[in-house]
Amino acid sequence: MKIIIQKFGGTSVSTFENREKVVKKIIDKFNEAYNLVVVVSAMGRKGDPYATDSLISLVDKQNVSKRDLDLLMSCGEVISAIVLSDHIKRRGYETIVLTGQQAGIVTDSNFGEANVISVNPEKILRHLSQNKIVIVAGFQGADENGDITTLGRGGSDTTAVILGEALKSEVVEIYTDVDGIMTADPRIVPEAKLIEKICYSEVYQLAENGAKVIHPKAVEIAERANLKVVVKNTLNECTGTLITYSETYNYSIDKNKNKDNIITAITHKGERVQIIIYSDGNEEKIQKLMNEIAKNNISLDLINLLLDRKIFTIDKKDLGKLKRILDRSNIRYNLIDNCCKLSIIGNKMSGVPGVMAKIVNALSNEGINILQTSDSHTTIWCLIKEKDAHKAIKVLHKEFNLGK
Numbered sequence: 001m002k003i004i005i006q007k008f009g010g011t012s013v014s015t016f017e018n019r020e021k022v023v024k025k026i027i028d029k030f031n032e033a034y035n036l037v038v039v040v041s042a043m044g045r046k047g048d049p050y051a052t053d054s055l056i057s058l059v060d061k062q063n064v065s066k067r068d069l070d071l072l073m074s075c076g077e078v079i080s081a082i083v084l085s086d087h088i089k090r091r092g093y094e095t096i097v098l099t100g101q102q103a104g105i106v107t108d109s110n111f112g113e114a115n116v117i118s119v120n121p122e123k124i125l126r127h128l129s130q131n132k133i134v135i136v137a138g139f140q141g142a143d144e145n146g147d148i149t150t151l152g153r154g155g156s157d158t159t160a161v162i163l164g165e166a167l168k169s170e171v172v173e174i175y176t177d178v179d180g181i182m183t184a185d186p187r188i189v190p191e192a193k194l195i196e197k198i199c200y201s202e203v204y205q206l207a208e209n210g211a212k213v214i215h216p217k218a219v220e221i222a223e224r225a226n227l228k229v230v231v232k233n234t235l236n237e238c239t240g241t242l243i244t245y246s247e248t249y250n251y252s253i254d255k256n257k258n259k260d261n262i263i264t265a266i267t268h269k270g271e272r273v274q275i276i277i278y279s280d281g282n283e284e285k286i287q288k289l290m291n292e293i294a295k296n297n298i299s300l301d302l303i304n305l306l307l308d309r310k311i312f313t314i315d316k317k318d319l320g321k322l323k324r325i326l327d328r329s330n331i332r333y334n335l336i337d338n339c340c341k342l343s344i345i346g347n348k349m350s351g352v353p354g355v356m357a358k359i360v361n362a363l364s365n366e367g368i369n370i371l372q373t374s375d376s377h378t379t380i381w382c383l384i385k386e387k388d389a390h391k392a393i394k395v396l397h398k399e400f401n402l403g404k
Helices: 016-030 052-056 066-073 075-089 122-129 155-167 200-208 216-225 283-295 316-329 355-365 386-399
Strands: 003-008 035-040 095-098 105-107 116-119 133-137 140-142 148-150 171-176 197-199 229-233 241-244 265-278 301-305 309-315 333-345 372-375 379-385
Touching: 003 016, 003 155, 016 035, 016 075, 035 075, 035 122, 035 155, 052 066, 052 075, 066 075, 066 148, 075 095, 075 133, 095 122, 105 155, 116 155, 122 133, 122 155, 140 155, 155 171, 155 216, 197 200, 200 216, 200 241, 200 265, 200 333, 216 229, 265 316, 265 386, 283 316, 301 372, 309 316, 316 333, 333 386, 355 372, 355 379, 355 386, 379 386
Parallel strands: 003 035, 003 171, 035 133, 095 133, 105 140, 171 229, 197 241
Antiparallel strands: 105 116, 140 148, 229 241, 265 309, 265 333, 301 309, 333 379, 372 379
16 A cells, blocks of 8 residues: 655645645645545644634633643644545545544653654554545644643644654655755745755754754654655645655765765754853762752753863753752852854764864854854754854855855
8 A cells, every 4th residue: 555644734724725735735646546644733823713822822721731731732733634624525535534543643641742652553544445535633642541632842743754654654745834954044044955855863953953844753753764754845846855864974985075065954043041050069069950950841952061160051941940940059150141052964074074163263254252062973063142143054054055
């Protein structure tokens, strides 16, 4: 059985005109003799009547349990699925709409951020064998007690990929409102180019560090299942970006490789705060502090542990909570607000000398101060002031010739 998963995001199904374009893509693929499973997000974005945030705004979250909130939030995708089904049926095609639970998605009971435990695709396969187009409400499943759960922001991507794994689909097509994955945000760098092929590790880093094309959890599942994923634009016929494994690259073998080609993309994440904790030599005190930070679910990033100080960054939303912890601990600290984390990503940079120096020189020549750096096999991170973010991205995009 040739199965393809198609996932359509909120903007793709937000208007009648967009839904008509979605229907054309579904029917065109169905007429190519594929068995289709279509996953949909809630219609539109915040402010639109049936968007997830609009549904949440109907209640006072303090008075609603997490279980009931998940039940409310799951409604947007169900509405979207039924509306899209109606569009397709008008063309004479048979469809069946399934909730995440009906599609066989079983999760834990971590309401709001549930993790998928298992998928039983039996019902989907039965409907596919009857030549139906199966439309699944994304972003949701149910725990072992039968309570509806949601999978967190971007959960419809997770639904699509987890079903792709369970059904052994040939490909998962993620449709959105951009042409695919770009070398940089085209709103910042107009000359940014479409990346035709990219590997899982690079996409994961992009998704984790600010790019919003696909959810990081979905990338992890796709890599685990060795699934081909294509990110496409709902509104045109662009071929999009293929996410798959890449060939291993060894710089030591090919030392003549053009260093302009080792960077794949640049992204950024704002609203960061750098924290510097000064150590008085009492490591036990520092350890207690770190444990208290962890207990309060404050995520630390860009961590540098030095003898006389500990440096890390946090999301700005956690600043008030962290300051209260630090003040109670009677520890001397300093903070730098309004920061941005630049991520320069490329799986070919590992072992290549001079990349960090090239980045530092390019930014320094433009008067952009680097507060902190870190790196991994595929990514170099630079912490800078948020006011310099757009300028820095443009400078590095040009420095590494990503627009060519």
